[in-house]
């Protein structure tokens with residue numbers, strides 16, 4: 001049963017994954033319905049679901065979800081548009097890498113959330129500030145990872161292309177880029193996952209809409225059910241966007 | 255004028271991390287005539303790949319120069335097609351797209367590309383596999399594609415660095431006949447690196463034997479076997495005579511190479 005790297009049939013895998021979810025909800029139900037935890041701190045699953053329902057039907061929660069999704073994808077796409085070309089250039093040309101790499105390696109450790117007070121000062125509390133937080137949080141990571149992927153192109157492939165008459169631009173466009181594309185797509189998928197963390201941080205401070213704002217707002221009402229439902233919503237959308245990305249990657253790069 | 259002139263080419267690699275520099279190739283001269291099929295035979299580590307890479311300009315010589323049709327080679331280019339020992343097909347392109355790669359870099363219109371690709375697909379026996387991706391092909395088929403890809407550019411000289419080295423014996427023998435057949439039809443100038451004595455005799459009209467590291471060409475033997483050659487020739491008395499002669503030459507070098515490693 002515990003043989004290293006031994007594959008599991010698909011059915012068993014799905015079953016095992018489902019069992020965990022069932023156990024999780026069962027434990028939650030047990031501690032709340034069983035009165036082990038005070039409802040002030042943790043509401044039961046049923047209450048959480050029904051308050052979630054009324055969030056959508058009465059409080060127009062779908063708008064908050066929409067604005068959050070917009071912020072995540074907006075900031076992420078902006079970051080990708082800047083980071084992918086720069087990363088490719090750095091991976092392909094060592095002088096460009098030498099120029100940018102030290103600074104970006106440093107900038108990557110600047111915590112995006114710590115920029116929020118500054119960004120509020122610079123950009124106010126509007127959308128520009130939210131997008132900037134996500135942008136700052138992802139752009140440096142993507143640059144460095146793309147540069148590493150492109151720089152890792154197999155030398156023999158580049159040499160073969162040279163002997164077939166390719167010039168520098170042919171090597172970058174028709175050897176390095178297509179060779180790196182599947183891994184770049186995987187990197188973007190990973191970083192999109194992180195963007196969800198940044199957006200909520202941005203919405204917890206100085207926002208008047210979005211899932212993060214709703215969670216903050218429910219704290220005022222001391223409604224743990226609403227908070228948990230908000231957190232779950234993020235998890236579900238994050239998982240859905242991840243599946244979508246994975247599916248597109250598999251279609252593009254089988 | 256000779257097709258290719260290698261003039262006192264040598265190569266010293268800088269030492270890694272303060273280590274002593276490696277002399278991979280001693281001053282080497284070699285003249286390749288038009289339509290020659292020359293094999294370079296030598297024990298592994300003697301600098302065969304280094305020499306071929308310098309001809310392709312994938313590496314620069316420490317001394318000397320290489321002339322192709324009287325012109326010094328400075329950069330890699332499509333006039334020197336190369337087939338490597340490792341698999342170097344572009345994994346994201348199909349067999350046909352791989353073969354068209356060089357033509358596309360030249361800016362040839364698509365219609366022209368497809369015609370040329372089709373004829374080389376036919377020549378290397380890959381009909382029916384045009385739309386396969388490299389990972390769906392066996393090692394032998396991948397090297398056929400690599401050969402067709404290099405030939406499609408119509409290079410002035412074809413450089414092959416142990417192209418069949420990773421293949422099993424049967425496949426290797428078939429590939430030798432295939433390449434020889436193509437050469438007998440087109441008489442393209444070929445420089446073929448190998449450490450296999452039989453292969454070096456069967457394919458070539460000249461065998462250049464290299465010494466152990468630092469390599470240099472210590473013997474240049476003309477092979478007077480008639481064309482077209484058939485695999486049964488490998489058991490003929492003439493073939494055996496060449497083999498005995500080259501075995502003597504190469505054995506001494508192999509012994510030296512092993513001693514170098516132990517010493």
Ligand SMILES: Nc1ncnc2c1ncn2[C@@H]1O[C@H](COP(=O)(O)OP(=O)(O)O)[C@@H](O)[C@H]1O
Nearest residue numbers: 267276278297298299300301302303304305467
């Ligand atoms: N890039 C390199 N840097 C340092 N040493 C090298 C390099 N390439 C080859 N060598 C050394 O040069 C010698 C000849 O190598 P090579 O030409 O690959 O031999 P062969 O192809 O005959 O097996 C070897 O000892 C090898 O270790």
Ligand SMILES: [Mg+2]
Nearest residue numbers: 302303304415
């Ligand atoms: Mg070699």
